Amino acid sequence: MGGDKIKKDKRQKREDYRAAMRSQEGISELPRKKFYRQRAHANPFSDHQLIYPPHPDQMDWSSLYPDYVVDDEPQDQHTPAPETPSDQQDLAPLRPKRISKDVEVADIGCGFGGLLIALGPTMPETLILGLEIRVSVTQFVEDRIKALRAQDQDTKLYRNVGVLRANTMKFLPNFFRKGQLAKVFICFPDPHFKTRKHKQRIVSTTLNAEYAYVLRPGGVVYTITDVPDLHEWMVQHLDAHPSFERVSEAEQEADPCVAIMRTETEEGKKVERHKGQKYVALFKRLEDPAW
Template sequence: MAGAPNKRQKRAEYRSAREQHGGTEMPKKKFYRQRAHANPFSDHQLTYPRTPIDMDWSTFFPAFVCHQDQEPADAKSQDSIAVMSTKKMKQDVEVIDIGCGFGGLLVALAPSMPEKLILGLEIRTQVTEFVQERIRSLRAQNPETNVYQNIGCLRANTMKFLPNFFKKSQLSKIFICFPDPHFKARKHKARIVSVTLNSEYAYVLKPGGIVYTITDVEDLHEWMVHHLEAHPSFERIPFEEQEADECVKIMRTETEEGKKVERNNGPKFVALFRRLEDNPW
């Protein structure tokens, strides 16, 4: 006698049923559960482009694909022409959410920044698939509008391959929301904010671009503030300007971790950092 179906079988049956019904219903998290954290130093069998120009974004943002008679907004540069011939996109990704989890921030940002392409980066396979299904369902539920056409989710290891996806000064916003604190000292090298990674953030951010950080762990907050303040390409944004930023309000309330902290009456530590102009030399 066959035993009860295991988790993998249940997951496969559920996804098959979703496809048969057109995928308009929102996916259920219980069929996409995975360990809370993944080792960023593992191989993970990831695929990534050799250079940003080699990346095809058309499957992530189909509504923003260029037709043959269209050109990207910045088509005057030679680099833009290369992007147009390879990616065939009207515009570049401009906002990223590193470690996007189940996509709460992406979904909340989509209608507030309809003119910008927003990408979630997530290393966990099942969680990435959940967000991708969530976006497909939201698009299917809103066929008459372009809402949610500007968000996508990509499985990637940001600590290793960020410059492979984004060219210099491409991004205007980077969100780092409730990252893994890696409490043990020997694990601090795996923290998403570090001397080396901050230089990569500075590379892909345009001058005036902003790094948004939030955590409920005060030690990690102080770590991120210390390392970003110490970097010559960043300055901390004053509290008054920070609190006036609409993205901060969304970041505090719309991520899954943020909602959990809210339910537990926990603290939320926020810090924003602006990308400075490079020195002329």
């Protein structure tokens, strides 16, 4: 009984801290990770009660990138509004606010946001999105971005970075149009060692077709892991897909995003501390063949 009470008190303390962080506007204190702890793994096949748009054009990005919102031109005062029954007006879907740019970089399974925060200032003209399935981890990244934006009011850093709770194994094409993305990062994904769980790996024959769909020709899938078996799996499956070809090692090492990917993720830093090895592979999206 005593142990249960301690766990309950700790859980309540974490919830109170997160609620306080999210209720304060303009707070510049970085969130503390210990108050956002969650299980390391989530079953992507479970029903997580996620909210997702039926179509990418219906996604409202304005809350993630408020600095890029475009104000629609006001309706001419002399133009009468269309006559629509009130009940139809109530049922009509709200048109999402437009932003001036499309998201072009996606970090799938962004974890605690290390890669996002490092990429933001190095790609200031590009909108970057982290996708994470775990609730508390997503909240941590949201609060981290909010605090960093508050700290950098003058430089306007981190306005191009956002995070979204999503299950990319199910809903990736709901958020991105065909050919929208220039880069997709898959950093230290769950290896799912057991053979019966290989179907949960984020790189697979089916999912690679979705990456090919959302990536533009010339776009790149970045993969990194410290598990040799998983590295071989990802290389094998991406190599086998007709829409991808592997980037040469010389071109790979010349890409500045590779150095950031190696050193700035939380998992990458953990591997560094334990003197582990990191395995990197990049794959370029090919042009679609002529019909």
